Structures are given as C-alpha cells and as structure tokens.
Amino acid sequence: MPHAHSHNHNHHHGHAHSHGPATPHPAQAAPWSILRMTVASRFGAAAAVSAALWAIVWLAMR
Numbered sequence: 001m002p003h004a005h006s007h008n009h010n011h012h013h014g015h016a017h018s019h020g021p022a023t024p025h026p027a028q029a030a031p032w033s034i035l036r037m038t039v040a041s042r043f044g045a046a047a048a049v050s051a052a053l054w055a056i057v058w059l060a061m062r
Helices: 037-062
Strands: none
Touching: none
C-alpha cells in the first residue's frame, strides 16, 4: 500500500545563487555586441563574411 509523505529535496551543488528561484539569471556583460556596432561596421563585417564564403565556393569549384 503506497503512503504519501512530503520531504524537501534541497541539495547544495557547490555554487551560490544570488537570485530567487523564480527569477532568471542576471544578464552578463558581453565583450562585444553586433547591436552596438555602427551601421558602417556592420556592413563591413557582412561584406567580409560574404567574401570569405564566396572564396570557399570559388575554391570548391576549382
């Protein structure tokens, strides 16, 4: 016959949390963000990525 009893299963996992269980982890500072880049630098980065991908295609077609 099954019996019901409640007990707490809280265990310590070696790291402390500084927020409550219902709140998410706080945001961490990113070393860089595409959202903080200027439009010109975003365009330059997109052009560089595009050129690199086209170079891979060109080398694969040779």
